[in-house]
Amino acid sequence: MFDRRQFLSAAGGATVAAGAPLPPRQAQAAPRGSGGTGAPIDRHALVSRHNVVRTSASQEWPLQVGNGSFAFNADITGLQTFTPFNTLANWAWYSGPLPPGQKPSDFQGEVWDTHGRPVRYWIPNDTQTALSDWMRMYPQLISLARPGLRMVTRDGWDAVIGDLTDCHQELDLWTGTLDSRFQVDGEPVRVRTCCHPDVDAVAVTVESPLVDAGRLSVFVDFPFVDTIDKRAVYVGDWDHPDAHETGLVRRAGRRADITHTLSGLHDMTYHAGLRWSAGAELNAPAGGPLTITSARYGAGGAWVDVADRLRAKVADDSLFATVDADLVGTETSAGDILEVVYRLGGDVRRERVATGAELRIGRLADKHRYTLTGGEHGRVEFVLLFSPDAARSVPQPDAVFAAGARHWPRYWKSGGAVDLSGSTDSRWFELERRIVLSQYLEAVNDAGSFPTQESGLVLRTWWGKAQMEMYWWHAAHWALWNRWDLLDRxxxxxxxxxxxxxxxxxxxxYKGAKWPKMIGPDLRQSPGETNVLLIWQQPHPMFFAELDYRAHPTRETLEKWREVLFATADFLASYAFWDEPTKRYVLGPPLQVMSENADAKTAMNPTFELSYWRMGLRIAQTWRERLGLSRDPGWDKVLHGLAELPVEDGVYVLYEGVPDMWTKYNFDHPGPAVVYGWLPGDGVDKDTFLRTAHKVFVEWQVDRWSWDFPMIAMTAARIGEPEQALHWLLYPGGANNIDDAGYGDTHGYPYLPDNGGLLYAIAFMCAGWDGAPDRHAPGFPDDGTWTVRWENLSPAL
Known part of the structure; x- marks a missing residue:
């Protein structure tokens, strides 16, 4: 196990003199040219050396193509053939029926004492459980459709993933194209997948001798909504086909419009426009009677005939069942399979299903499945375009690939770039890989018009809702990497x-505007104790506005943010409570701290929030001065009267009076250690902070959240310990494990704040920050082991 105490000693401890004053907060000009020496960075070479290559399937970690507001998640076949990954768009939301006789405006929440006055918070209460559950759950993000391949083996069985050999899949980052190659029965199959940069369309080309042999077809299936779980790796319910409807309207020129209607609070209908290539034919869902011809369960030479048992379970010409002892009538084994031959209408099919998997056959299983059969010259192409209306024109497949081939090089040539290939430190390749892949994942998942959920457009967390405290981690990096067109969305x-x-x-x-935490597209705050008592998202607009003004110091920028900033400052000032006995303004209670591990009814004066409050009010006053206005005396009164950052035993702590912090509460986000790192240090004493940072480096439990690592890295860089900063960016293990596609692994699912945080931290370490040392790449060691070439990055606050 890694010994952090040993590492800290080897790194040499602090290099900033104790008692040194905080550096000035003057703005630095945003560099537009190279941050290194010599020729410009070869961006094609930089990006392409980190293409993602897979030779085996992953059941939970897809590869993606997308455009920032729409993403298609693919398995090893380049589609969703064997794994029902998701097709997500940030406009695709569903609301189920309200509890009978209730509406959102009926919700009462709970009344909590707040400094001697009753305040109503949207916290679930015992009398409105069903309504509060509905308000948290809806609207929720849905998966639009599942396209895949049906391949038939030489002996007539539908191919399963084990029938694939010689798999080689490559994500070409420079063009945003996924190229998937494999063999079935020795016959090659190649699938190319690409997303259109401007419309929510995915294009696919399939090439294989199996096309001409009639053994390969394409299916497009539509699921219902799995409404219960707040987290879903596969966002779709395939067990209730009668709960939703699809319809087909054929158009001229090998085109069709498939409508999908989900009944709920307000019936939701969206459209999947389909265009396909010559020689292929679109078939509507199969119907007719289901007849089990034969069925057996087992493996090798030991088989049990189970046809009669399956026939007895057929209902409504369908059979949905788990392959278990109840279905097959005998003891089951993990290595055994169920083989079923059946006729549906006039179509004879053969399927093999593993023990524990789901058997879904018959009319209802095919009710929402459309198929493309045939093709020309061993090739079939198609485009699926998703839209909330039917007015969109579906482009040709080659037009989508051409649009992607134009768009992605423009993206990679815009904004910042970091090349570490000249370094002798062996870690350079891994760090550069994470930087490049994070840029791709952010462009695919986090560049839409609505703040994304924490898992981007990969899977669903918290029913797909945005967490506004995390918006900074999804979006602020666009500013330092000078991709303002994406942030402005x-x-x-x-x-x-x-x-x-x-x-x-x-x-x-309170006065002003109190920003919500958890929202859907209706912008309604979701109920929940943490949802309504978390406060560290409140100063975020000040941070974004200041980054904007640094890049665009114009009157237009000042007016753009004026109303939002002044409303935010009014809330910050009125939220702080004047505590007469101690003669100071305090924050809370009630409140929930950044790390979400406090008793909300008693927590007061959290270190991170106090410093961020000061920063927010300071920026708001600066904004007034830039606009030619006098300072607001009420804001100044709070700014200068806020409680000091709480200190115990010479170090900052989570919040004032926290019990047993370093043994019981040293987990989740280390707020006390980032007020002079990510934040610029408002209200911070340097001596106290250095002791705090070093204590956190050694004693904090860091294996829980992936964005903690770039957050701590910024602290190490700002206090002059660049080797520590690199260590935290590449911390070995836990939530900082980054897979081959670049996803951070927080609680077992992709977590995009890690990628955004990494990009912000890298720009921080390359271009510097207010008061950074006057040298190249001040966040990297200056010992000759790192050659850091960077272009078009801007310094942090």
Whole structure:
């Protein structure tokens, strides 16, 4: 196991003199040219050396193509043939029926004492459980469709994943194209997959002798909504085909429009426009009677005839069942399989299903499955375009690939770049790989008009809802990497939220605008104790606005953020409570701290939030001065009267009075250690902070959240310990494990804040920060082992 104490000693401890004053906060000019020497970075070579290559299947970690607001997640076949990965768009939301006789405006929440006055919070109460559950669950993100391949082996069975050999799949980052190759019965199959950069369309080309042999066809299947689980790796319910409807309208020129309607609070209908190549034919869902011809269970030479048992379980010309002892009538084994030969209408099919897997056959199983059969010259091509309306024109497959081939090189040539290939430190390749893959994943998942969920467009977490405290980690990196066109798509969320946020603040007796935590596309705050008591998202608009002004110091920028900033500052000032006995403004209780591990009814004066409050009010006053206005005296009163950052035993702690912090509460996000790292240090004493940072480096439990690592790395860089910064970026193990596709592994699923945080930290370490040492790449060691070439990055605050 890694010994952090030994590492800290080897790294030499602090290199900033104790008692040194905090550096000035003056703005630095955003560099536009190279941050290194010599020729410009060869961006094609930089990106292409990190193409993702797979030779085996993953059941939980797909490869993606997408455009920032729409993503298609593929298995080893380049489609969703064997694994029902997701097809997600940030406009595709569903709301189920409300509890009978209730509506959202009926929700009462709970009233908590807040400094001697009753305040109503949207916290679930015992009398409205069903309504609060509905409000948390809906709207929820849905998966649009599952396209895949049906391949038939030489002996007539539907191919399973074990029938694939010689798999080789490569994600070409430079063009955003996924190239998947494999063999079935020795016959080659090649699938190329690409997403259109401007519309929510995926294009696919399939080439194989199996096409001409009639043994390969394409299916497109539509699921219902799996409404219960807040987290879903596979976002779809295939067991209730009668709960939703699909319809087909054929168009001229090998085109069709498939409508999918989900009944709920308001019936949701969306459209899948389909265009396919010459020689192929689109077939509507199969119907007719289901007849079990034969069925056996076992393996090798030991088989049990189970046809009669399966026939007895057929209902409505369908059979949905788990392959277990109840289905087959005998003891089951993990290595055994069920083989079924059946006729559906006039079509004879053969399927093999593993023990424990789901058998779904018959009319209902095929009710929402459309197929493309045939092709020309061993080739079939198609495009699926998803839209909430039917007005879209579906492009030709080659047009989608051409659009992707134009778009992705433009993306890679825009904004910043970091090349570490000249380094002698053996870690350079892994760090550069993470940087490049994070840029790809952020462009696919986090570049839409609505803030994404924590798992991006890979799977569903918290029913797909955005967590606004995490918006900074998804989006702030666009500013330092000078990709403002992508940040501008979503940062207007604050203006959209302003009216409801003003109402939220007023309802609780505060001025200004109180920003929500967890929201869906309806912008409604989701109930929950942490949802309504977490406060560290409140100053985020100040951070974004200041980054914007550094890059665009114009009157237009000042006016763009003016209303949002002033409303935010009004809330920050009115939320702070004047505590007469101690003659200071305090934060809380009630509140929930950044690390979400406190008793919300007693927590007060958290270190991170106090420093962030100061930073927010400081920036708001600076904004007034830039606009030619006088400083707001109420804001200044709170700014200068806020409680000091809490200290115990010479180090900062999570919040004032926290019990047993270093043995019981040294987990989740280390807020005390990032107020002079990620944040610029408002209210921080340097001596105290250095002791705090070093204690956190050694004693914090860090294997829980992937974005903690770039957050701590920024602290190490700012205090002058670049080797520590690199260690934290590449921390071995736990949530900082980054897979071959670049996903961080937090709680067992892809977690995009890790990627955004890494990109911000890298720009921080390359281009510097306010008051950074005047040398090249100040966040990297200056010992000759790292050659850091960078272009078009901007310094951090």
């Amino acid at each position: 979503s940062v207007g969320i604050y203006r959209r939220l302003l009216p409801s946020s003003r109402r939220r603040a007023a309802a609780q007796g």
